[in-house]
Amino acid sequence: MANIVSISEADDPRIAAFHKIRERDLTGRDGRFIAEGTVVLRMLLAAHRAGRGIEAEALLVLENRLAGLAPLLKDWPQDKPVYVANGATIDAIAGFHLHRGVLALGNRLTAPDFSTLVASLPEQSLVLVGCGISNHDNIGSMFRNAAGFSADAVLLDETSCDPLYRKALRVSVGSVLTTPYSRQGQAVSLLSALDATGFLIAALSPSGKLEIGDIGSALSGRGRLALVVGTEGEGLPAEVLERFLTVRIAQSPLLDSLNLGTASGIALHSAARAMGRLG
């Protein structure tokens, strides 16, 4: 049976990690992060069980959600607390109305390493690379799409934000916890390293040379592809666009651009099709 602890005061030190989470969003700097809602909780438990360096540490649940969560709680680690509080207390803890009623505290024990991750990638491999992605929504969408199209990893440069931010995690529907990723290094050196291990580098840009639907012709049988995306505003650094193959998503000349989530989804779908990875 889960280790259930009743909480009646919002300032109870045992639930300090959940205090005012919106204002002081845990950044993952010490490895800790907040997972919201049952779908993300399920992914956290899957990652915990998989033993890939992600641990579930504590759960805070609205009292009237406890019964409904019973099936999930069977997988909750026995030695980790499940805090239960009523609506008023839980809202006072979180600092806003928590309609989902489920908050979990997770801990990433080890930050994933780029070189180790790349060395572990399979012979046939599709990865999504992000450069300078600072918007939490966009990071979350990239992971959701990467998981949706079974990409093998997401590789972020050091200027991208931490995907363990609460909002990024939520928008990713928890797939940050299940998709291998790293966040380190400069864009050009990451891409050069991928290039050296047999990846075709395809950098997305509105002025790209090849339409993404024709990516199969550039692969010509090669089994490794890295799709590279930059920020919505500035796009990818000039050095990246000069050194590697550029790819565009053909669209109306009247609108400036698709949002990054949609663009990465279109690119992953086209690439996964061209590589014969979709059923």
Next chain:
Amino acid sequence: MANIVSISEADDPRIAAFHKIRERDLTGRDGRFIAEGTVVLRMLLAAHRAGRGIEAEALLVLENRLAGLAPLLKDWPQDKPVYVANGATIDAIAGFHLHRGVLALGNRLTAPDFSTLVASLPEQSLVLVGCGISNHDNIGSMFRNAAGFSADAVLLDETSCDPLYRKALRVSVGSVLTTPYSRQGQAVSLLSALDATGFLIAALSPSGKLEIGDIGSALSGRGRLALVVGTEGEGLPAEVLERFLTVRIAQSPLLDSLNLGTASGIALHSAARAMGRLG
């Protein structure tokens, strides 16, 4: 020169339409709507000039943004007021911190009619149909993608929300104002009407029969295609899936689904490619 009016009190009746816009979001029920930011303002002015039943009525601008807006204000209708206020006043009017500093009031004089719109569509035509889309973000994304891939119209059923909601308009980057659309009727009758005018109806569903990248084979030269999307949760009504061709976006069996914005973007990209509409 624009008709500039200085405002110093948040409760000045002349700017009542901008009061607490977050709380009482104008729904477009009386045709009026709020456009935020310079990009959406530009689209409003384009729609105003095009004379398609959309008018710019009033503008509220942060005083220190006025100089920067001068190029845009040359296109502002001379007889419509430009209200100017300082930061504290404008935040008190809007009811939240308005960092964009630009709010416009627009008026849709006539609600677009489905039959009239369909009758006006070109021989070669791509439309996006939405059924039961109640999420403002999703409506906005659908319009942004429809504009991005030069779709000829967006056709919403009567249970979808009004795309003139402030957030939908913002997420659409103003393309609600420039992409022809209607919002009326029941899904099956709308689709039957499109079917009768030569449209291939392709209903998106995770269990769809045809992968979207193969849509060209179903079109086999036909020049009219209607892509149909439903809500993220429930999807399209069973009756729609039974009566029309169903199309899927192949993806990982591990994740439940893409978000609607991304799914509609992928479908529009694949369709526009298959129809030879992309450069």
